[in-house]
Amino acid sequence: MLFKTVLRDNVSYLIKRSLHKNVCLSKRENPIERTFRIISSDIQRTFSKIKNFRRPQLVSAIPTYTDILVVGGGAMGSSVAYWLKEKTNFDSFNLVVLEKDMTFSKCSTSLSVGGLRQQFSLPENIQMSLYGFEFIRTLKRRFGPEAEVNFTPHGYLVLASEEGAEQLIDNSKIQRDLGASNIILNANQLKDRFPWMNVDGIELGCLGLEKEGWFDPWSLLHILKKGAIEKGAQYIHGEAVDFKFEVKEASNFQGAEEDYYCPSEVVIKLANGQLINIHFSLCIIAAGSESGKIGESLNIGTGKGILTVPIPVERRKRYVYSFRCQGEPPGLNSPMTIDPTGAYFRRNGLGGDFIAGLSPDIEDEPDTSNLDVNYEFFDQKLWPILANRAPVFNAVKVNSAWSGFYDYNTFDENGIIGSHPYYSNIFLATGFSGHGIQQAPAVGRAIAELILKGRFQTIDLTRLGFNRLLLQEPMNEIQII
Ligand SMILES: Cc1cc2nc3c(=O)[nH]c(=O)nc-3n(C[C@H](O)[C@H](O)[C@H](O)COP(=O)(O)OP(=O)(O)OC[C@H]3O[C@@H](n4cnc5c(N)ncnc54)[C@H](O)[C@@H]3O)c2cc1C
Incomplete structure (x- = not known):
């Protein structure tokens, strides 16, 4: 009995001590213990990251909020998702890719002939396609030995x-x-x-x-999609049918004359017809030939001022x-x-x-x-x-x-890459007309750079931004299909 009481008291003392120690660690720890604790917790964190690395995210429930929303899961959307996750930690932010047709049977990517060339006149297109080749050349190194797009040089x-x-x-x-x-x-x-x-x-x-040839675009899409999912992106089967806005009243912002309507929610039609909403912080429009329509539901092309200019993709x-x-x-x-x-x-x-x-x-x-x-x-x-x-x-x-x-850009048949000049939380990766599949790796990387670092780091694609539409400065290819 006495033994039991002593044991109970001792155990409870030890628990209390350890609890107390956890709470007051910074005050009471000696420097050697502290260094040891920090190193061991870093090692544990590193191990847990290694364990999680490439583990598919098993989240199937539809979230009500995502940090980043990508509309369209074709080659562009999947590349953007892959690169955003590739350049950050597994769980730094939530990323949802919204795709209305998970068979991808009618999207441009799957029906493309998969040509890759450097024969353009615009330096940006040449550089993006050179990177497209490099990405394909090193595909197995990045995605493992099974990654295959049957490139024919x-x-x-x-x-x-x-x-x-x-x-x-x-x-x-x-x-x-x-x-x-x-x-x-x-x-x-x-x-x-x-x-x-x-x-x-x-x-x-x-x-x-x-560095020219052709490859299987469908395989590239699925490699990018799988890569994005393994790094934590979540694909949701549903169609973006509308957007909702958060009103930022002008009276709260010095110098602002009008209220600002910030896109903040997407209305999604699920496969069973149900409508749900997801809040987001940033949205990337990568909906291929449907991107102009998505723009309209954001009032791009139907609003006032800068918003009179549509996304000219059809x-x-x-x-x-x-x-x-x-x-x-x-x-x-x-x-x-x-x-x-x-x-x-x-x-x-x-x-x-x-x-x-x-x-x-x-x-x-x-x-x-x-x-x-x-x-x-x-x-x-x-x-x-x-x-x-x-x-x-x-x-x-x-x-x-x-x-x-x-995904035809009626303005100048080239991609529109970057943020929207009015909505600072809307980005575009669309309008590549006949040459988007070869540029998907470079575009995904570029959008990730822009979002994560605030500027293009590898290829400067500023001239392919939306501003050229405002300035009426087309970036046409000269004498190239
Ligand atoms: C016949 C043909 C030949 C081509 N040849 C070449 C070539 O040789 N070389 C080359 O580089 N490029 C080529 N292209 C162009 C290239 O295929 C495209 O530029 C590229 O695939 C565009 O990719 P994307 O992801 O932007 O569009 P898509 O592949 O069309 O993907 C967009 C996705 O968005 C989804 N979506 C649309 N609206 C919504 C919505 N409201 N909600 C949710 N999801 C939505 C769609 O279902 C689709 O899956 C060719 C295209 C075609 C059609």
Whole structure:
């Protein structure tokens, strides 16, 4: 009995002492104990981070608040989510990616032909695509041995008529200055190198010598999405149908003349039709061809002042045809060829199949209410160009075809990257028209830099910001599709 009492008293003394010690640590600890405690707690924290590293977040419940909301989980949205999480700790902030179609079957990313080239005229586009190549080259190092996008290295061949020859030379120089490798070939050199080609009307061609090719865009999207989830992003299946605003009254801000409506909540339609709201601090619009519509629900384009300027991004349907030629096809070394008319073709696999496409004239833009393919467009518009450039394509059989929506920027056909000039908590990563998949890694990294560091750190994309729309300063590619 006595023994029990002594034991109980001792235990209770020890518990009290340890509790007391925890509360008054800073006052009572001796320096050696304190150093030891800090080191051991740091080690424990490091171990718990290592344990959590790459562990998928098992949060399935829909939160009512997220620090960062990304609208659209295609290549851009998933890249933004991946990079924001990659550049910070696993649990530094909540990040929700909102995606209305988790099959990704109709988004631009999945229906893209996955071309990667440095043959642009704008330094920003060249730099982003160079990084796109670098990202793909080091994909396994970053995401593990199973990360595979089946990159086929192959140069682009951009052909120019007499009229465009000088510009082609200028473009090739800018590309080389920035680290791309290419060669200018005259008509005779083109004929020697590509005997199947009809060089009538061709003055020069610029052939990419490295860091160009094509890859599987769907795989890239899923690698980025998986990477984002493993680092703590949460994907929610639902459609952003509206936004709500928090009113900041002008009377509370010196010099402010009007109340400021700060976007603070997204209204989401879930797959079962239920409407829910999520509050957010920051929102990134990466909704591809739907981005203009998302802008409207934020009054971008329908409001006053700066808000009169819309996000000029809309759907434009583009057809891709897969065909086989009846005669001896251009060899395996046939490049991704871009005709001066804008028509392009490249081999598809090693079995003699090719794919080709052409943007229609503006007055013939197809209906965008569906993804139906117009086979007459091939017969009437595309095939005559192909057959002229490669006479072996005189007899071809179309095996299959598909169409997809370009996230088309009607202002200047280039990405809009950065924060909105009126809403400081709204960012944009949209409008890449025909070249977004190759730029997704660079754009995600750029948006993460902007949000986390307040400025672009690797590639300066300031000129591709929304301000160019306000200033009416288009950033057009010169003579490049
Ligand atoms: C036929 C074709 C060929 C192409 N070829 C090339 C090429 O060779 N090289 C190249 O670099 N690029 C190419 N592109 C362009 C490239 O595919 C796109 O620029 C890029 O994929 C855009 O990615 P994104 O994530 O912005 O858009 P998307 O892939 O369209 O993703 C946007 C996502 O947002 C979701 N979303 C939209 N609205 C909402 C909403 N309200 N709520 C929730 N989610 C929403 C959509 O469901 C979609 O999944 C091609 C495109 C097409 C169509």
